[in-house]
Amino acid sequence: MNKLNRTLANCIRALSMDAVQKANSGHPGMPMGMADVATILFKYFLKFNPKNPNWMNRDRFVLSAGHGSMLLYSLLYLTGYKSVNLKDIKKFRQLDSICAGHPEFIPNSGIETTTGPLGQGISNAVGFAIAEEILKKKLGRDIINHKTYVIAGDGCLMEGISHEAMSLAGHLKLKNLIMLFDNNSISIDGPTSLAVSDDYKKRFNSYGWDYIDINGHKEIEIYKALKKVQNAKKPTVISCKTKIGYGSPNKSGKASSHGSPLGDDEIKLVRKKLNWHYKPFDIPNDILKNWREIGNKGIKIEKRWIKIFKKRKNAIDNLVKNNFASSIKNEKKLAIKEIKSIASRKSSELVINSLFKKNNTLIGGSADLAGSNNTKTKNHTIIKPENFNGNYIHYGVREHAMCGIMNGLALHSKLIPYGGTFLIFSDYCKPSIRLAAMMKQQVIYVMTHDSIGLGEDGPTHQPIEQLSSLRTIPNLNVYRPADRFETIECWENALKNTKTPSVLSLTRQNLKSIRKKYSDNNKCSLGAYEVLRTNKKINLTILASGSEVNLALETSHELAKDRIYSKVISVPCMNIFDLQSSNYKRKILKETNFIISIEAGSTDCWKKYVGKNGLTFGIDEFGKSAPYTDIYKYFGLISKKIVNKSKKLMGY
Numbered sequence: 078m079n080k081l082n083r084t085l086a087n088c089i090r091a092l093s094m095d096a097v098q099k100a101n102s103g104h105p106g107m108p109m110g111m112a113d114v115a116t117i118l119f120k121y122f123l124k125f126n127p128k129n130p131n132w133m134n135r136d137r138f139v140l141s142a143g144h145g146s147m148l149l150y151s152l153l154y155l156t157g158y159k160s161v162n163l164k165d166i167k168k169f170r171q172l173d174s175i176c177a178g179h180p181e182f183i184p185n186s187g188i189e190t191t192t193g194p195l196g197q198g199i200s201n202a203v204g205f206a207i208a209e210e211i212l213k214k215k216l217g218r219d220i221i222n223h224k225t226y227v228i229a230g231d232g233c234l235m236e237g238i239s240h241e242a243m244s245l246a247g248h249l250k251l252k253n254l255i256m257l258f259d260n261n262s263i264s265i266d267g268p269t270s271l272a273v274s275d276d277y278k279k280r281f282n283s284y285g286w287d288y289i290d291i292n293g294h295k296e297i298e299i300y301k302a303l304k305k306v307q308n309a310k311k312p313t314v315i316s317c318k319t320k321i322g323y324g325s326p327n328k329s330g331k332a333s334s335h336g337s338p339l340g341d342d343e344i345k346l347v348r349k350k351l352n353w354h355y356k357p358f359d360i361p362n363d364i365l366k367n368w369r370e371i372g373n374k375g376i377k378i379e380k381r382w383i384k385i386f387k388k389r390k391n392a393i394d395n396l397v398k399n400n401f402a403s404s405i406k407n408e409k410k411l412a413i414k415e416i417k418s419i420a421s422r423k424s425s426e427l428v429i430n431s432l433f434k435k436n437n438t439l440i441g442g443s444a445d446l447a448g449s450n451n452t453k454t455k456n457h458t459i460i461k462p463e464n465f466n467g468n469y470i471h472y473g474v475r476e477h478a479m480c481g482i483m484n485g486l487a488l489h490s491k492l493i494p495y496g497g498t499f500l501i502f503s504d505y506c507k508p509s510i511r512l513a514a515m516m517k518q519q520v521i522y523v524m525t526h527d528s529i530g531l532g533e534d535g536p537t538h539q540p541i542e543q544l545s546s547l548r549t550i551p552n553l554n555v556y557r558p559a560d561r562f563e564t565i566e567c568w569e570n571a572l573k574n575t576k577t578p579s580v581l582s583l584t585r586q587n588l589k590s591i592r593k594k595y596s597d598n599n600k601c602s603l604g605a606y607e608v609l610r611t612n613k614k615i616n617l618t619i620l621a622s623g624s625e626v627n628l629a630l631e632t633s634h635e636l637a638k639d640r641i642y643s644k645v646i647s648v649p650c651m652n653i654f655d656l657q658s659s660n661y662k663r664k665i666l667k668e669t670n671f672i673i674s675i676e677a678g679s680t681d682c683w684k685k686y687v688g689k690n691g692l693t694f695g696i697d698e699f700g701k702s703a704p705y706t707d708i709y710k711y712f713g714l715i716s717k718k719i720v721n722k723s724k725k726l727m728g729y
Contacts, residue, residue: 078113078296081367082120086112087351088155088364090324093147094347095357096169096176098338103170103178106321106334107145110293111228111259114317115148117299118257119156119371122307124223126375127157130187133490134382135375136223137189137205141198142230142259143179144336150176153187155365156372160186167358182488182516190488191516194508196236199256200478202227203242204485206254206312208492210465211440215396219385224253224307231262231269234277238508241478246312247285250462254312255303256286259293261321267332277316286312293317324351397438399493404431405569406597412561413595421583421623422525424564426451429495432568433457433468440486442470443497443523444479450525450583452497476502480509480522487518493572495521499531500540500582503547510578514552517576527557527582528677529709530624535702545679547580548651556650557582557676558601559608559626562592563649566601570650584624586705591626591647604654605646605665609633612642617723618668620686621675622648629675631716632723641729644668651682671727677714692726694719 078086089112097103119125124136140149147169153161160183161175168174175183179193189205192198205225212221233239246254258277262269281288287309291298299317306313322334326346339347348354355361386393408431412424432439433456447453458467472479476498483494498506503524513520529539547555554577556567564583571579591608600606608626611633621629629645636643646665648654654662666672672691674683680693687693694714701708709715 082116082296084364085120085367086116087324087353088360088368089115089148089151090347090351091353091355092151092154092166092358092360094339094344096147096150096166098341098344099167099357100170101338103147103338104144104336105147105339106263107142107230107259108148108151109323109325109334110261110319110321111145111148111257111317112323113294113296114257114299114319115152117296118226118303119152121300122303123226124375124378126379127159127187127372128376129379130158130160130185132379134221134223137202137225137489139189139192139198139202139205139225139227140180141192141196141202141227141233143192143198145228145230146176146178146180148228149180149188155368157369158187160188163358190484191512194512195230195232196238196242197481197509197512198227199229199233199239200242200481200509201485201488202254202256203246203251203478204482205489206246206251207249207460207465207470207482208486208489209253210251211460211492212490214466216393220389220393224255226255226257228257228259230259231273232264234258235273238477238481241475242481243281243284243286245473245475245478245482248462249460250285250310251312252309255306255309256312256314258314258316259319260316261319263321263330263332263335265332265336281314286314289313289315291315291317293319294323326350396436399437400435401432401437401569401572404435405565407431408565409562409595412565413593416590416593418587418589419561420585420587421558421560421564422451422585424558424561425523425568425581425583426454428565428568430454430456438492440468440470440492440494442472442479442483442494444472444476444502445474446498447471450497450499450523452495452523472496476505477509480506480513480520483520484509484513484516484518487513487520488516491519493519493521495523497523497525499538500524500527500543501538503540503543503580507546510547510553510580511550513578514550517552518578519575520578521571522578522580523583524580525583526585528584528624529696529700529712530584530586530677530705532705532708533702536699539700540678541696541699542679544582544676545682548682553578553580554650554652555580555582556601557623558649559623559647560588560590560592562590563601563647566599567649569599570602570653582623586624588624589627591630601649602653603657603661604650604652605648607644607665608647609645611637611644615642615644616669616671617641617643617727618666618672619643619645619675620648620672620683621645623676625675625677625714628714628716628719632675632719635716635720636723639724639729641724641727673719673723673726675714675719677709690726692722
C-alpha cells in the first residue's frame with residue numbers, strides 16, 4: 078500500500094488494539110487484519126455521509142463478524158460520525174458506551190444493524206440488498222441505486238444461516254451485494270482446518286455468486302476487486318486472504334490474537350513494527366484530517382441527490398404511503414356481517430388480502446408453506462430474479478434466513494416485512510426474532526398450526542413450549558387471537574406498533590366467533606379483556622387464549638348450570654397485558670379468589686396469573702399423532718374435565 082493508505086489503515090489497527098487493551102476484553106485480531114480492506118473501501122468506493130447517517134441512498138456497510146466491532150467504531154470516529162468520539166472508544170465495552178462489545182443498532186449512528194451472533198449480518202445484508210432492488214423499482218434508479226457491503230469471517234460462513242441467506246441471494250441475483258470475506262483461516266479454537274475443509278469458490282459459485290481471490294493486504298488487488306464489482310451482474314464475494322492480528326510480531330496469524338488483548342509488551346512491538354510512534358489513542362491531526370476528508374466526500378454526493386429527490390418528493394411520498402385504517406375497518410365490518418367458524422390462519426389471509434388492495438410498504442413472504450400458512454393472496458406479485466416489481470418473497474425452506482432477511486428489510490428503509498411458517502419452526506427463527514426485538518424493528522411473523530390442533534402431523538409439528546419461550550423475549554408481542562375479529566385487531570396492533578416485532582400465532586382448525594358486535598375500540602390492544610360473565614357476582618375467573626377461548630366459554634356455561642358463576646377473559650397478548658395499569662390488571666385478576674387458565678401448550682407462563690390457589694390446564698409434555706379432537710380429549714382439554722377439577726378447586 079502507498080504510505081498514506083498504510084498510515085490510515087494503521088490508525089484503525091492502533092485504535093483497535095488500544096481499546097481492547099484498555100477494556101482488557103475484546104477481539105483485536107480481526108480489525109487489525111481487515112484494516113487495509115476497510116481503508117480502501119471507505120476511501121474510494123463506499124458512498125456515505127457522516128453528517129447524515131440516515132441518507133436513504135447511502136451504501137450500507139454491515140459488520141457480520143461483529144466481534145471485530147472496533148473496526149466499525151474506528152471507522153465511524155475517523156470519518157466524522159458524531160455518534161462515536163474518542164471518549165466513547167476509550168470506554169469500549171463499558172456500561173452505556175455506544176462502543177459495545179458487539180455492534181448494537183442505534184438509529185442515526187452509522188451502526189446499521191446489531192451483529193454478534195455470527196452469520197446474522199449476512200442475512201441482514203441480503204435483506205438490505207433486496208430492499209434496495211424493491212425501492213429502485215418503486216422510486217427509480219435516480220433515487221435508489223446503492224450497494225450493500227458486508228464483512229464476514231470464517232465463523233460467519235460456518236453458520237447455517239449464511240448458507241440459507243447466500244443461497245437465496247444468488248437465486249435472486251442481488252448484483253449490488255458484495256461480501257468481503259475475511260479469509261484468515263483462524264477461529265478462537267485455532268486454525269479453521271480443525272473443522273472446515275470447504276472449497277469456498279465452488280461453494281459460492283454453486284450459489285450463483287461471483288468469487289474473487291485477493292491478498293487482503295495489497296492495495297492494488299483490493300482496489301481492482303472493488304472496482305470490478307461496481308458493475309457486477311450477480312452477488313460477489315471478495316475473498317480477502319488476511320493475517321489476523323496483522324502487525325503483531327508474535328501473535329499475527331495465530332488464534333492468540335483473536336479474542337484476547339495483545340498485552341502491553343506485544344503492543345509496544347506492534348507500534349515499532351508499524352512505525353506508529355504515538356501514544357495510545359493519540360491520532361495526529363494530519364492523519365485525522367485525511368480521514369475526515371474521506372468522510373466529507375459524501376456531502377457533495379448527497380447534495381446532488383437531494384436536488385433530484387426534492388423534485389419528486391410528493392410522488393415518492395404517495396408511493397410509500399401507508400393507509401391501513403380503512404382496510405382494517407372494512408375487515409371488521411365483514412367479520413361481523415359474515416359470522417362463521419373460520420381458522421385464524423384463514424382470518425389472517427383475509428386481512429392480508431385486504432391490505433394489499435392498496436399501495437403500502439408491506440412486503441410479504443413465507444418459508445415455503447404459503448398454501449398452509451395463508452400468507453400469499455391474489456393481490457400479491459412475486460419477487461423474482463432480476464424482477465423486483467413485486468411485494469412477496471418466496472424464501473424457500475429457510476426459516477432462519479427469512480427472519481434475518483426481514484430484519485434487513487425493516488432496517489433499510491422502514492419497509493414492513495411479514496413472513497410465514499409454522500409456530501413449531503419458530504425455534505429455527507428465534508435468534509433473528511430476538512435481534513428484531515432488541516433493535517425495535519417492526520417485523521411481523523405469521524406463525525400458524527399453533528397447537529395440538531394441527532392433529533395428525535404429531536408431536537414433531539405440535540408446538541408445546543414455543544409460546545412460553547417467545548413470550549419471554551423482551552419487546553416482542555406474541556398474539557394468539559380467538560376468532561376472526563380478534564385476528565383483525567391483532568393485525569391492527571402489529572401494524573401500529575412500529576418499534577415492536579409481532580408474532581401472530583394462528584390456528585389450523587376452525588374457531589367459532591366470540592365477538593359478534595362491531596366496535597372500533599381495539600380490545601386486543603389491552604392484551605386481555607372480558608368476553609363473558611355468567612352473573613354479576615362471580616367466584617371464578619377463567620383465562621384463555623386463541624382456540625381455547627371457545628373451550629373456556631363452554632366451561633363457563635357448564636359451571637353456570639350448577640350455579641357456579643364465572644367470567645371468561647380472552648388473553649390475546651400477555652406481553653401487552655403486563656404493561657397495563659395496576660388498576661386494570663387488578664380488575665381482570667383480583668375479582669375472584671379462584672383463577673384457572675386454559676391453553677393447549679406449556680402452562681409455565683400462566684402461573685404468574687393463576688397464583689398458588691389456581692389451576693393451569695395445558696400440556697407440559699410432547700403431543701400425540703391423532704385427529705385433533707382426540708388429542709384434546711387425551712390431554713384433558715375438554716369442558717367436562719375442566720369443570721370437575723374447577724369444582725374440586727373451589728370446594729364444590
